[in-house]
Amino acid sequence: DSGVTQTPKHLITATGQRVTLRCSPRSGDLSVYWYQQSLDQGLQFLIQYYNGEERAKGNILERFSAQQFPDLHSELNLSSLELGDSALYFCASSVDPNSGTEAFFGQGTRLTVV
Amino acid sequence: GQSLEQPSEVTAVEGAIVQINCTYQTSGFYGLSWYQQHDGGAPTFLSYNALDGLEETGRFSSFLSRSDSYGYLLLQELQMKDSASYFCAVRGASGNTPLVFGKGTRLSVIA
Numbered sequence: 530d531s532g533v534t535q536t537p538k539h540l541i542t543a544t545g546q547r548v549t550l551r552c553s554p555r556s557g558d559l560s561v562y563w564y565q566q567s568l569d570q571g572l573q574f575l576i577q578y579y580n581g582e583e584r585a586k587g588n589i590l591e592r593f594s595a596q597q598f599p600d601l602h603s604e605l606n607l608s609s610l611e612l613g614d615s616a617l618y619f620c621a622s623s624v625d626p627n628s629g630t631e632a633f634f635g636q637g638t639r640l641t642v643v
Numbered sequence: 644g645q646s647l648e649q650p651s652e653v654t655a656v657e658g659a660i661v662q663i664n665c666t667y668q669t670s671g672f673y674g675l676s677w678y679q680q681h682d683g684g685a686p687t688f689l690s691y692n693a694l695d696g697l698e699e700t701g702r703f704s705s706f707l708s709r710s711d712s713y714g715y716l717l718l719q720e721l722q723m724k725d726s727a728s729y730f731c732a733v734r735g736a737s738g739n740t741p742l743v744f745g746k747g748t749r750l751s752v753i754a
Binding site: 531574577585587623632633634636637 | 676684685686687691730741742743745746747
């Protein structure tokens with residue numbers, strides 16, 4: 530158990546809908562990252578937050594948004610969903626965003642858009 | 644920006660040694676990490692190199708050459724359970740650079 534909690538584990542929704550994925554980082558970790566992993570693909574970096582503020586942005590679609598709350602949990606909002614958004618969405622956390630060392634991953638949310 | 648290249652697939656025999664290479668491009672450099680991911684699972688941290696040389700952790704070792712922007716993961720005494728995807732990841736040195744992953748190398752260990 531990495532200490533990072535993601536909910537829900539599975540999500541099935543229709544095209545055009547909006548969903549919210551939730552992540553609770555490890556206790557003490559201030560930095561949260563979101564990644565998208567499509568079938569047989571690598572981990573595509575979406576966005577990073579540190580202590581409530583956006584720190585870095587990857588190739589995140591405009592239909593996607595995220596935030597980190599004062600209690601450090603984070604939510605990833607996906608709207609106007611398309612079939613191609615079906616993927617595993619991982620949240621990871623680390624103590625220090627400038628550290629090159631370990632990031633701890635949650636078990637992911639498997640999103641299926643039908 | 645940051646980018647990484649690693650082979651997409653590697654097959655090796657149980658008990659053998661396998662090396663997974665990774666080359667990277669990044670503006671600034673903060674270190675090269677390796678992660679393992681089994682099918683359907685979450686990536687888990689294996690090793691990290693900030694300085695040139697070899698880091699050993701049990702059956703796994705990781706090497707870094709900063710001048711060549713190159714690193715590798717060495718897995719010894721391969722076991723069937725080592726069949727997984729292995730990702731190298733790099734973080735740039737400026738304040739707002741994220742941890743970026745390569746596309747991963749799928750290792751198949753065969754009997």
